[in-house]
Amino acid sequence: MMSRHHQDVDPLDAVLRPPPDETNEQRALRIASEEHAKAVSEEIDAAIRAEQQRRKKRVVKLLLLGQSESGKSTTLRQFQRIYTPTAFREERVLWRAVIQLNIVRSIRTILDAIYLAIGSYSPPAPHLLTQSIAQAQKPLIARLQPIRELESFLIAKLVPPNEDEPTSLTGAELSSSSGDGQTSSWRSQEVFVRGVTGWRSVLDNARLNQQAHGSNVYSVESVDECQQVLYRCRADIAALWGDAKVRDVLKRKKVRLEEGPGFFLNDLRRVTSLKYSPSDDDVLKARLKTVGVSEYKFEMEVAAGRDAGTEWRIIDVGGSRSQVSRAWVPFFEDVDAIVFLAPISAFDQVLSEDRTVNRLEDSVLLWKAVCSNKLLANVELVLFLNKCDILDTKLKSGIRLAKYVRTYGERENDLESVTKYLKGKFSAIHREYSPNPRKFYVFATSVTDTTTTGGIIASVRDIVVRRHLSQSKLL
Numbered sequence: 001m002m003s004r005h006h007q008d009v010d011p012l013d014a015v016l017r018p019p020p021d022e023t024n025e026q027r028a029l030r031i032a033s034e035e036h037a038k039a040v041s042e043e044i045d046a047a048i049r050a051e052q053q054r055r056k057k058r059v060v061k062l063l064l065l066g067q068s069e070s071g072k073s074t075t076l077r078q079f080q081r082i083y084t085p086t087a088f089r090e091e092r093v094l095w096r097a098v099i100q101l102n103i104v105r106s107i108r109t110i111l112d113a114i115y116l117a118i119g120s121y122s123p124p125a126p127h128l129l130t131q132s133i134a135q136a137q138k139p140l141i142a143r144l145q146p147i148r149e150l151e152s153f154l155i156a157k158l159v160p161p162n163e164d165e166p167t168s169l170t171g172a173e174l175s176s177s178s179g180d181g182q183t184s185s186w187r188s189q190e191v192f193v194r195g196v197t198g199w200r201s202v203l204d205n206a207r208l209n210q211q212a213h214g215s216n217v218y219s220v221e222s223v224d225e226c227q228q229v230l231y232r233c234r235a236d237i238a239a240l241w242g243d244a245k246v247r248d249v250l251k252r253k254k255v256r257l258e259e260g261p262g263f264f265l266n267d268l269r270r271v272t273s274l275k276y277s278p279s280d281d282d283v284l285k286a287r288l289k290t291v292g293v294s295e296y297k298f299e300m301e302v303a304a305g306r307d308a309g310t311e312w313r314i315i316d317v318g319g320s321r322s323q324v325s326r327a328w329v330p331f332f333e334d335v336d337a338i339v340f341l342a343p344i345s346a347f348d349q350v351l352s353e354d355r356t357v358n359r360l361e362d363s364v365l366l367w368k369a370v371c372s373n374k375l376l377a378n379v380e381l382v383l384f385l386n387k388c389d390i391l392d393t394k395l396k397s398g399i400r401l402a403k404y405v406r407t408y409g410e411r412e413n414d415l416e417s418v419t420k421y422l423k424g425k426f427s428a429i430h431r432e433y434s435p436n437p438r439k440f441y442v443f444a445t446s447v448t449d450t451t452t453t454g455g456i457i458a459s460v461r462d463i464v465v466r467r468h469l470s471q472s473k474l475l
């Protein structure tokens with residue numbers, strides 16, 4: 001009998017059942033306290049779910065390294081173009097000011113080359129041929145004066161306010177050898193940006209500042225006024241760039257604008273039109289130096305398919321010499337992979353910050369330092385032998401690698417043989433200097449090229465994600 005009675009009565013039910021003699025007040029209190037307990041329990045459940053979600057969410061960290069002008073920021077822009085296309089497209093218009101400055105810089109480089117050649121700058125002696133060009137082109141040069149003025153305006157607009165770093169970072173440099181064997185050179189400012197998003201807010205600030213100061217051409221309200229100046233000067237710019245004698249001066253001064261960063265003079269009609277809006281290719285070609293370190297975080301958009309929702313942190317550092325040791329090391333922690341860019345087209349160039357150092361040699365030394373760094377022993381290293389398009393043009397124009405890299409010897413002076421040889425050299429350093437054996441990933445790249453870079457970026461993504469997953473399993 002007893003056991004039957006026990007089966008009929010739920011002991012919990014007995015405890016939870018409201019007391020039979022409960023007053024209305026006690027009932028209200030009981031219900032309130034039950035609701036509170038339920039709310040607390042739901043909160044705890046939500047927190048647990050969020051934590052589970054966070055643990056499931058993939059966060060990958062990629063560091064871009066390489067000397068200045070190697071293509072790090074361009075590679076970052078390729079990631080943005082491919083994985084956050086909407087945001088990339090929306091931001092394209094903001095690059096117009098940078099492109100305007102790139103154009104203005106090219107024009108100034110040409111004018112400076114002419115002036116330097118005729119001895120307006122000391123000490124070179126006047127060169128008769130160039131002097132006659134300067135005479136012939138005098139009215140044209142005078143008409144281009146607004147372009148020079150545009151330069152300082154755009155610099156004021158693009159360089160962050162209250163910037164404590166000197167803005168006169170080394171940039172394009174011309175040198176002139178005069179008849180007496182003396183060489184003179186001067187450095188021009190190169191505009192830089194601290195961080196990827198920094199310059200955007202700078203543009204907004206500049207716009208507001210200028211609005212407060214009236215509306216003549218140089219207290220421009222917006223980018224459009226600068227565009228108007230370029231538009232008005234387009235025929236003169238085209239005449240200058242198209243002049244055979246001017247080209248001759250540039251050739252003699254060894255100014256190869258086309259191979260340099262931010263070159264737009266072959267697209268003058270389009271880029272100086274009033275309604276000009278930068279294309280994807282323009283944004284990739286534009287040059288804006290990075291100073292310091294910028295971390296770009298993004299989640300791949302739904303269009304990225306199976307990788308949508310993965311959080312990427314790509315760290316882009318300034319590559320000029322003064323920044324290398326100071327800025328890079330603190331970012332070595334927690335990195336899944338490094339993309340190291342070596343601009344192999346630069347085998348016949350020197351660093352703009354130290355004109356005694358060959359750029360290829362500098363890249364090799366940096367690569368050695370990265371490979372041998374113990375903090376990076378377990379990090380995947382992906383090497384981009386970059387600027388292959390420029391390398392190809394250079395080799396075809398007859399510039400020989402063997403003149404600068406003597407060990408290259410009698411090998412063929414073509415793109416395939418040169419990249420194969422350099423891959424071997426970089427691979428040997430990787431093998432010899434890595435603290436632990438690791439796989440060597442290498443790509444011959446032209447990161448400004450959208451068609452070929454898409455596939456390479458996808459391969460990098462796979463390498464990084466695979467490594468990230470294997471590391472997570474080990475934890």
Ligand SMILES: Nc1nc2c(ncn2[C@@H]2O[C@H](COP(=O)(O)OP(=O)(O)OP(=O)(O)O)[C@@H](O)[C@H]2O)c(=O)[nH]1
Nearest residue numbers: 069070071072073074261262285290319387446447
């Ligand atoms: N033709 C060509 N131009 C390239 C290539 N890669 C980069 N560039 C251009 O070279 C210039 C320098 O590239 P950036 O990406 O700014 O170089 P960076 O490594 O970020 O340089 P810092 O910010 O000074 O460290 C830009 O104008 C790019 O468009 C390439 O493969 N081919």
Ligand SMILES: [Mg+2]
Nearest residue numbers: 072073289290
């Ligand atoms: Mg950069």
